[in-house]
Amino acid sequence: MTSRTLKSREFHVLVALADEPLHGYQMAQRMEEDSEGRMRIMPGNLYAILQRLTDEGLIQPLARSPRGPSDDSRRRYFELTPAGRRALASEGLRLERLSARLRSRRLLDLDGEEAAP
Amino acid sequence: MSRGSWAEFLFRMSLWLYPIAFRRAHGEEMTKVFRDMEQRAVARGQHNRFLLAALRDALVGPVEARRQPIYEPPAHLQPTREALMTTIPHDLKLACRRLVRNPLFTLIAVFTMAVGIGANTAIFSAVYGVLFRPLPLDEPDRLAALSLHRAEVPSDVMGFFPAHLEILREGLEGRGFEGVTSFLWESVTLEGVGAGEGDAVEIGTVAMVDGSFFQVLGAPEPLRGRWLDERDVVPGHRGQAAVLSESLWSTQFGRDESLVGSTVVFDGHTTTIVGIAPEGVPLPRPGVSLWMTQGWDPLDRSLWGRLAVFGRLMPETTFAQAQGTLATVADELTKTNRRLTGYAVSATGFEDGLVGSARPALMALAGGVALILLLACANLASLLLARVSRQRQDVATRRALGAHWRHLTSQQMAESVVLALLGGGAGLGLALALHRALTSLGASFLPRTGDIRLDLPVLAFALAASVATGLVVGLIPTLHIFAHDLASTLRGVRSVGGGHRTRGVLVATQVALAVALAVGAGLMARTLLELAAVEPGFRTEGVGAARVYVDDERYGEDAQQRLYFGALLDQLRSRPGVAQAGATSGLPFDPITIDYDLPYATRGQEEDGARQAQFRTITPGYLEAMGIPLLRGRALDSRDRETGERVALVNEAMVRIAWEGEDPIGDTFSIYGGNRTMRVVGVVGDLAFRGPADVARPEFYVPYDQHPFSAMTVVAKAAHLEDGSAAAAGAARAISESALGLDPRQPVHSSFTLASLQSQALDQPRFLTLLLAAFAAVSLLLAAAGIYGMLAGWIADSRRDLGLRLALGAKGRDIVSLVVRRGVVAAFVGAVVGLVLARLGAAYLVPFLFGIEAGDPTVHVVVALIAVALSVGVSLLPAVRAGRIEPSRVLSMD
Structure with missing residues (x-):
């Protein structure tokens, strides 16, 4: 299922979920932090991506909040599935190979962000 | 932002653009995330930037939510923007x-x-042409139509009097208004030159104007010659000079280039033609055939309550400011004329007045x-x-x-x-x-x-x-x-x-x-x-009508008018095809009839302006010809001479209001501040006067001999109704023929059938x-x-x-x-x-x-x-x- 190239935003969603399950708003914040404020995502786009990644089996919603029943029941948390972790790793590797190539040609001084299409 | 900002409301609306299943699965949560994000953006002072991003999201999100990613080709296979553009001709x-x-x-x-x-x-061509196409006048948005109306009933409009113009000019010019002008609608007969040998041709829609008319309205260049101005006006006289419309120039004068500067006879007066107007200029509306000068005479009763007034605002004046000036002027008007107590003057945009209806x-x-x-x-x-x-x-x-x-x-x-x-x-x-x-x-x-x-x-x-x-x-x-x-x-x-x-x-x-x-x-x-089913209170079958406006010079005196109309009706009644004939100052359903509302007082009361009734002067035979029923008392007849007791008929609506339904016959009421008292001799049926949708208004009718009038409408009922519309047309023709037989220089102004009037109303x-x-x-x-x-x-x-x-x-x-x-x-x-x-x-x-x-x-x-x-x-x-x-x-x- 995951032979395709991940889109930049999708990759960023997966990266945001790498450490712990998050709900939508946390994901948006985490993505903004990870990209030093360059990746701002709005709800429409975000949930379209979440739906797509769920359909492809890369992420899945948690049945209940990891913070217990006191949390707002409308917040759904998402976590990476094993397939999602593999996709994340393979995309990471792909990016790393790309950056290595750039670095070997002295085209890259800092860590690049925008390598994905 | 508190819960439920307007942006959040719009966001909720935009959720309907997403597929149903998607909206059901995520809608609630998306709204919550949206609210959190909006709060943070506001806290950071980036609300506008957030709103822009939200707008983009509302467009992109629904498309993204429908996209199925597995078929997204990799980057190197994605066509460039240029490639996409070049395929358009191919696609077409x-x-x-x-x-x-x-x-x-x-x-x-x-x-x-x-x-x-x-x-x-x-429909767009009509909407654009009528409402939006710029008028061919100089800055038409600075033009105002002034109206004189009852303060509490703006639709109850009355025309101005010649005596008002002085007050209007003094009060307005230089105080928010650049200029004020007045005109009235008239029709004239054309004799000699343009018309055929010995014939007189009736010309409708004639605007009698004062010397500043074209300048105040900001008329465009005339087709030939010049517009009328102050030089052409002689106080108390009409028709010194005139401007023809292009269509009149074509139909009656065969576009004769030598016409400008020469003279033509209208209504028996020699008039100099000074110019030709291009077709369709709204002066003050399209379709005017002829513009003639007239110097208003304040004593000329036939002009009272008939003048329309336009004003041009100064460039920096707004309509609201102009309204303030008009209030002072209205006070001045009421001081000089008791009858105008309770009246106000308002300004409406010229264009609005032209097309607003x-x-x-x-x-x-x-x-x-x-x-x-x-x-x-x-x-x-x-x-x-x-x-x-x-x-x-x-x-x-x-x-x-x-x-x-x-x-x-x-x-x-x-x-x-x-x-x-x-x-x-x-x-x-x-x-x-x-x-x-x-x-x-x-x-x-x-x-x-x-x-x-x-x-x-x-x-x-x-x-x-x-x-x-x-x-x-x-x-x-x-x-x-x-x-x-x-x-x-x-x-x-x-x-x-x-x-x-x-x-x-x-x-x-x-x-x-x-x-x-x-x-x-x-x-x-x-x-x-x-x-169409409304019973208007009168019958149209077989009834023809003609407007007869007698010439001021030959029939200026009341006695002359009595004689003329008396003779005309006698001649009409003697015709075999005519059963009944009469005349009135105000014909129901006639769009150019003047509404003549007068304050009145019943016995023991004062005129207060709150109670008004429509005034009409009629000759004997009018009610019969129109089929307006006499309900009680007697009709007006030959007894009601100039010297006899002043009498009147009232309609049921007036009985309801003035006498609260009691029998008014034998009682009296007065008009003109108590200066004229009349005894009620009969009660007649109500009319839907202004058209089938009108309500019955209080009306009273006075005998023509006791109140002569120069502008009357003569009606004749055909003797043989079985001919249908031909009978009515014949009756209308009979009026014209009788008038021509009586005085060839005094033709009727226009003739028509009542049925056509009724049809027009629809x-x-x-x-x-x-x-x-x-x-x-x-x-x-x-x-x-x-x-x-x-x-x-x-x-x-x-x-x-x-x-x-x-x-x-x-x-x-x-x-x-x-x-x-x-x-x-x-x-x-x-x-x-x-x-x-x-x-x-x-x-x-x-x-x-x-x-x-x-x-x-x-x-x-x-x-x-x-x-x-x-x-x-x-x-x-x-x-x-x-x-x-x-x-x-x-x-x-x-």
């Missing part, structure tokens, strides 16, 4: 080829769009045609959708092979734009026909009909409307392409879901729009019937009814075609399924009812929505309705029944064919 060519290959489909689609765009173009009717029509365009769009979208679902396999294969979504989209769009453009082109033909109907049907009440033209702005509108509808219509099948589950299409799974549901919604939309229009047409048709409702009925008929037809197309498409896609049912024992009529039910359900839903729409839209029609409520249940129920009956009928055609499917053949085909 392809679209044309496909349309040529399907002539029937193309014909139906083009016809649909032609109806939508054509109707809209025609037509705005509601045009807007109602614009609303109606907008519905037709929407309906045509829904119809075309539904047709295209049917095609797309038939090409689903093809499209799916191309997508699987990596065709970019933009390519597929642009092909779809190209096709619908080409169709809409073809439709727009064909629509221009329809617009031309409708344009003719509009200008001829609306001529009597639409101002500026000459400005309703199919020219560049209108063509631009048609083009823009075509392209816009093409794009909007193309969007629906395009979204459908991406909504479809590609994998199952490729595997050959025939899902009978998505496309048919969308088509069902489109068909229901068409029915809803058609029902809304039909309700509007139904309400107007009922109004027309109600208006012009506007008839215009609206005819157009709305035509729109409703066309839209019901389109909606019916939509239902048929939807069902035929569904049957084609479901042949296997239907065949299977038949094979398993279903009867033909089960299939028939299955199909019919589909059509009726869509129609029923559409009809319900349409009724709601009609209820909301009826507000636009309320000003035109008469004798019927906007929510009239009969009209609504009948229209809904028609819609559902039509849907059953049109569903039966494909249903019966579906019921005859032969299972063995269908099942063996796959």
Whole structure:
């Protein structure tokens, strides 16, 4: 299922979920932090991506909040599935190979962000 | 931001753009995330930036949510923007080829769009020409029409008096107003030069103007010569000089170039022609034939209450500021004239005064045609959708092979734009026909009909409307392409879901729009019937009328006027074809009659201005000729001479108000501040005076001999009514002939039949009814075609399924009812929505309705029944064919 190239935003969603399950708003914040404020995502786009990644089996919603029943029941948390972790790793590797190539040609001084299409 | 900001509300609305399942799964949560983000953005002072991002999200999100990523080609296969642009001509060519290959489909689609765009173009030409085309005057927005009206009843308007003009000029000029001018409507007879030998030709719509008229209105350059100015005015005299309209110049003078500077005889006076006006200039409205100077004489009673006044505001003055100045002037006016107590002066925009009355009717029509365009769009979208679902396999294969979504989209769009453009082109033909109907049907009440033209702005509108509808219509099948589950299409799974549901919604939309229009047409048709059925209080059969305005110079004295009208009526009555004849100062239903409201006092009371009644002077025989019933007492007759006791007839409405229903006969009442007292000798029936929709107003009639008047309308009733309209026309002709026999230099001003007056009063409702009925008929037809197309498409896609049912024992009529039910359900839903729409839209029609409520249940129920009956009928055609499917053949085909 995951032979395709991940889109930049999708990759960023997966990266945001790498450490712990998050709900939508946390994901948006985490993505903004990870990209030093360059990746701002709005709800429409975000949930379209979440739906797509769920359909492809890369992420899945948690049945209940990891913070217990006191949390707002409308917040759904998402976590990476094993397939999602593999996709994340393979995309990471792909990016790393790309950056290595750039670095070997002295085209890259800092860590690049925008390598994905 | 607290919970539920306006942006959040809009965001919630935008959720409807997402697929249903998606919205159900994520909508609540998305709203919550949106709220958190908005709060943070506000806290950081980045709200505007957030709103922009939200706007983009509302456009991109719904597309993203429909996109199926597995088919996204990798970056190096993605076409560049340039590549996409270069395919447009190719797409257009392809679209044309496909349309040529399907002539029937193309014909139906083009016809649909032609109806939508054509109707809209025609109505747009009227709306633009009448309401928006710039007037050919200098800064027309600084022009104000001043009106004198009762302070608490702005519609109760009275004309100005010559004596007011001095006060207006002094009070206004230099105080917010650059200039003030006045004029009145008149008609004159043309003798000698232009007219044939010995003939006198009546010229209607003559504007008698003062010396500043053309300068204050900011007239454009005249066609020949110059405009009238102060040089041409001699105080107390009329007709020193005149300007002709281009059409009068052509019809009466054969465009004689030597006319300017020469003299012509109007009404027995020699008048110098100083210029020719170009056709259609609104001075003060289009259609004036002749402008003549007149120096107002304050003592000339025939001018009292007849002058119209315009003012030009100073460049920096607003209408609100002008209104303040007018209040002071109104005070001044009431101080000089007791009769004006309780009156105010207001300024309305010149253009508003010119065209304002037509705005509601045009807007109602614009609303109606907008519905037709929407309906045509829904119809075309539904047709295209049917095609797309038939090409689903093809499209799916191309997508699987990596065709970019933009390519597929642009092909779809190209096709619908080409169709809409073809439709727009064909629509221009329809617009031309409708344009003719509009200008001829609306001529009597639409101002500026000459400005309703199919020219560049209108063509631009048609083009823009075509392209816009093409794009909007193309969007629906395009979204459908991406909504479809590609994998199952490729595997050959025939899902009978998505496309048919969308088509069902489109068909229901068409029915809803058609029902809304039909309700509007139904309400107007009922109004027309109600208006035509009104008993106006007088009879029109066999009655002819003519306006006779006697010449001031030869008939200036009261005694001369008495003699003239007495002799005219005697001569008229002696004619064998005339049964009865009389004259009045105010004829009901006559649009150019002057409303003459006078304050009165009953015995023991003071005039307070709150109670007013319409004053009319009539000769004996008038009530009989008009069939106005005498209910009590006696009619006016030869006893009521100049020297006899002053008497009057009152109508029932006046009895109700002034005598609270008690018998007034023998009692007295007074007018003119108690200066004239009259004894009531009879009670007559009420009239709907201003038209069939008017309510009965208090009226009193005084004998002509006791109150002579120079401008009268003579009526004659034919002796033989069996001749129908010819009898009335004959009676009208009899008046003209009698007048010419009596004094060839005093012809009648215009003659007509009362039946034509009554018919004219229905012009506007008839215009609206005819157009709305035509729109409703066309839209019901389109909606019916939509239902048929939807069902035929569904049957084609479901042949296997239907065949299977038949094979398993279903009867033909089960299939028939299955199909019919589909059509009726869509129609029923559409009809319900349409009724709601009609209820909301009826507000636009309320000003035109008469004798019927906007929510009239009969009209609504009948229209809904028609819609559902039509849907059953049109569903039966494909249903019966579906019921005859032969299972063995269908099942063996796959």
